Amino acid sequence: MTKQVQAFIFDLDGVITDSAEHHYLAWKQLGQELHIPFDREFNEQLKGVSRMDSLERILALGNRQHDFTAEEKEALATKKNEHYKELIKGITEADILPGITELLADIRKHGLKVGLASASKNAFVVIDRLGVGEHFHYIVDAAKVAKGKPDPEIFLKAADALGVPYENCIGVEDAEAGIEAIKAAGMFAVGVGTPESMAKADYVVSGTSELRYNEIIARFQQTK
Numbered sequence: 001m002t003k004q005v006q007a008f009i010f011d012l013d014g015v016i017t018d019s020a021e022h023h024y025l026a027w028k029q030l031g032q033e034l035h036i037p038f039d040r041e042f043n044e045q046l047k048g049v050s051r052m053d054s055l056e057r058i059l060a061l062g063n064r065q066h067d068f069t070a071e072e073k074e075a076l077a078t079k080k081n082e083h084y085k086e087l088i089k090g091i092t093e094a095d096i097l098p099g100i101t102e103l104l105a106d107i108r109k110h111g112l113k114v115g116l117a118s119a120s121k122n123a124f125v126v127i128d129r130l131g132v133g134e135h136f137h138y139i140v141d142a143a144k145v146a147k148g149k150p151d152p153e154i155f156l157k158a159a160d161a162l163g164v165p166y167e168n169c170i171g172v173e174d175a176e177a178g179i180e181a182i183k184a185a186g187m188f189a190v191g192v193g194t195p196e197s198m199a200k201a202d203y204v205v206s207g208t209s210e211l212r213y214n215e216i217i218a219r220f221q222q223t224k
């Protein structure tokens with residue numbers, strides 16, 4: 001069967017917009033409230049990971065994973081989300097990361113399908129505020145995904161909804177867990193980040209402004 005690009009499936013936070021930074025700041029604030037400080041290096045592990053799993057990792061870092069009941073953990077996760085919602089209040093289309101609008105336009109021009117595979121339950125709000133909803137043929141509802149990244153479920157769900165074979169999809173991610181999920185789904189992985197953090201990606205760029213349609217397609221074709 002011929003391998004042919006039919007769809008792009010994007011992560012949101014840190015790829016379409018810089019909300020990965022907002023997640024970091026919101027978790028950092030909760031961490032300070034719990035007296036569990038952490039830095040950007042630790043935060044790399046939280047990228048792409050669900051809200052409750054992120055909380056568990058932060059509590060484990062402070063050796064406090066057994067200090068709270070399930071209800072208290074829910075309350076802590078809600079508190080982080082309140083910090084996050086406050087931080088994203090001002091998001092507008094000016095916050096779309098460089099190169100993304102051009103890439104989405106090129107994908108549309110070539111008639112390919114576009115999906116969004118974000119672990120965030122705030123994804124619909126963020127997409128709406130950025131004003132890019134019309135570019136996406138399908139947005140996976142994170143609340144309906146049973147297994148978070150690095151499990152491939154969310155990318156498989158997006159491809160199924162778009163009606164595209166997995167090997168004909170290109171996934172774009174900024175998280176290690178996200179790249180693992182794309183690869184486990186049998187897709188071509190484009191990583192935005194450092195060569196170290198994106199080691200498992202098929203093609204790595206250091207920033208979204210380097211995401212060029214022709215270059216990505218050329219790299220995909222080379223893996224045939």
Ligand code: BG6
Binds near residue numbers: 122175
């Ligand atoms: C991912 C982010 O997209 O969504 C993570 O990379 C975040 O940092 C996760 O924890 C869940 O987001 P939310 O908005 O549902 O708390």
Ligand code: MG
Binds near residue numbers: 013
């Ligand atoms: Mg991300």
